[in-house]
Amino acid sequence: MTGLNCLVTGATGYIGGRLVPELLDAGHHVRCLARTPEKLRDHVWAGRAEVVRGDVTDAASVASALQGIHVAYYLVHALNAGSGFEERDRAAARLFAEQAEAAGVRRIVYLGGLAPADVPARELSPHLRSRAEVGEILLAGAVPAAVLRAAVIIGSGSASFEMLRYLTERLPVMVTPSWVSTRCQPIAVRDVLRYLVGCATLPAEVDRAFDIGGPDVLTYEEMMRRYAVIAELPHRLILRVPMLTPRLSSHWIGLVTPVPRALARPLAESLRHEVVCAEHDIARYVPDPPGAPIGVDQALDLALRRVREADVTTRWSSASLPGAPSDPLPTDPDWAGGSLYTDHRERDVNASPGALWRVVEGIGGTNGWYSFPLAWAVRGWLDRLVGGVGIRRGRRDAARLRVGDSLDFWRVEEIEPGRLLRLRAEMRLPGLAWLEMYVEPGPGGTGRSPAVSRFRQRALFHPHGLLGHLYWWSVSPFHAVVFGGMARNIARAAERLDTGGR
Template structure:
C-alpha cells in the first residue's frame, strides 16, 4: 500500500513513518519543503514530496498513485488565524483526495468533550472537530482517531507537562482545573492505532484513543512528578481565568502564546475517551498505562 503522510516532519508524523515502513508500506512523505526529509533517519527510505494544504496546486502530484492518506495537519501555533487555515487545508485535501480516487483517509483529532457541557468549545477543540467534519464531507472514507494528551517525548502536551514540573515546584491550580478529568494515551498506542487503521476495511466515523484511566489535571501532575523524581506541590487558587493562566505559563514553557493559549483554554473541558478504538481492530491489543507511558516518554 502506498501511504501519503501529510505532516511527516511533525511530532507524530516523524514517529509514524518508520512504523509504516516496518510494516511494509510504501511511504510518500509530505512536507511543505521536501528537503526537510534529509533530517530524519528514514529520509532515504521514503518518497519525499511537496504537500502544502494551503497551496492546493501541490496536492494532485502528492496524491498521484496514493492508496491512503494519514492527515496530521494542525495549524495551532501558526498564528491567531489558525482555525481558518485548518479549515481551508481540510477542504483542499478533501477535494484533492476525491479527484485522485484515494481509498481512505485517517485523521488524528482531539478528544471531544461530552455533549452536555454548557461552556463553548475551546478554539483548539472547535478547530479539530471542524476539520473532522470538513474532511468527512467528501466521498473518501475518513476515520478519525481522537486523542487527548499524548504521552511521548516531543509531544507538545507532554513537554509542557515536563516543563511545568521541572520549572515550577509550587504549582498554583485554579478551581476550574481541579475537577476536570483527562485521559492520556501513550505515543506508541497512537502510532499502533494509525497503522491498524490503514489495515482494516476503509470506513468513516471516529474512535477515541485513551489509556483506560482518567485523572484530574492535578493528579496527572502529581503522577508525573513522582515518576520523574521531581518534587512538586500543588496549591489551590481562586478566581484565576484560563487566559490569565496561559499568560503566566507562556514565559515558562518553550512555546509561544499562540500555542499555549488554545491548549490551556481546552483544559476547561473533560477529555475522556468514550469507548475503545482497539475494539475496531482485529487481534489483541493492550493499551499502555499512564505510569508506563510516562516512563517510556522520559527515556525517549
C-alpha cells in the same frame, strides 16, 4: 496484503515524523508532503521514504502528492497560527477531501482532538472546535475516513507532555488554574501510532470517528503528581487559583516553561474541558496486544527513559537515530525533551590527532584534569562529604580506557578510539551530567600532519527539579576557569607531546 502507498502530511510534526518509520516497518510505501522538505533530510528514515514539496492549502501540490496513493494521513493543524486559523483549517480540509476523491484514494486517516460530546461546539475552545470540524469535513467527503480523537498524548516532544514536564520539574510549589482538576484520558504516543498504522488496513465500509485513550482517567493535577513520582522528584504542593483564565494561564506557562505562549494558550484553553473516551470501538479493528493500551505510569516512564539511560548522542545531538517513538527527532522544537544545559569549548591544536587523543585518553587519575587542580580536589571532597565517591578511585590503567571504567568520579560511558571519549558523572548531583571530548582533523588537514587537529569539549547537565537548575546557575560562573582551562591545557599538552615525539 502487499504494502500500501501512504501519504503522510505533517511529517515535520510530532506525530507525523514518528508515524513514517512505523508505516515503513509495517511494509508500506511512504510519501511525505512537506512545505520544506529539507527539514526531513536528517531523519534516519529519510532514504526510505519519498519526500515531495507542497502545502495542504495548494490544490496543485496536493493533487500531485495524492497520485497513486491508497491511504492518506492528514496530520496538519494550525495550533498556533493566530487569528483566522479555523477558516484556514476548514478550507484545507475541504481541499484535501476533494483532491483525495479525485485521485482515487481509498482512505483518509486523521488524528484530531477528543472533545466532550455534551458541550456545544460554540463553547469549545477554538483549538478543539477546529479539530472537531476538520474531522467532520473529512467524514462528510466521498473517501472513507477514520478520525481518531485523542486527549493528552504522553511522549517526549508532545506539546501537552512538555508543558506537563516543565511545570512539574521547575515548580515544587505550584499556583495553578482551576483546569488542573479537570479529568482527561491521556494516551501513550506508542498507542497513538499503533492505531494510526492499523487504520491503513481498515475495511472499506468503516467510515467513522473513534475515541482513543489509555486505561487511566485522571486530572491534570494527578498527572503532575504521577510525573513527580516517576521522575523521582519530591512531593509537589499544588494550589488552585480559580481566577487564572486561559489567557493568564498561557502567560504563566510561558514564564515558567520554554513552551511558546502562542502554543500554550490553545492547550490551556482546551484543558478546561473534560475529555474522556465514550467508547473503545477501535479495538474491534486494531486489537490491543498484551499490555496495551499503555497506562499513564508506564507512558511517563517511557517518555523519561531516554534521559535516565543517558543516551546523549541520540537524545541531544543533531544526528538523532531514534529507536522508539519517545525518542527525539531532528524536527522536534528546541524546547522539546526537557532542559539540557551545555558548556561547549573548541580549539584548533598544533599537534597530530594521535597525540591529542593520547592526552584525552590519559586524563584523570594521577594525570589530573588539566584544569585548576584545587577546584577538582574541593569538588571531590564535597562529594565525599555527602556520601559520594569523590576522586579517590583514580583509573584502572594509566594510558588506556574502556567502556565501564571508573575514572575518579566519572564513568566511561562511550569510547571511540581516536575520536570520542564520553564520561558520565557519578558524583552526587541534582541531575545527570556528562563530559564529552572529541578529537578531529582540523580544517584542510589529513589527520596525519601536525597543526591540523581540532579539540571539541562539551559538558552537559540535565537538571533534576528546581534544585538542578539552581545548581547549574550557581556553578556556571566558574566554567570559564574550569572547562575553558581544561580545553586550553589539553591542547598545550598535546602540542608538547607531539613536539617531543618528532
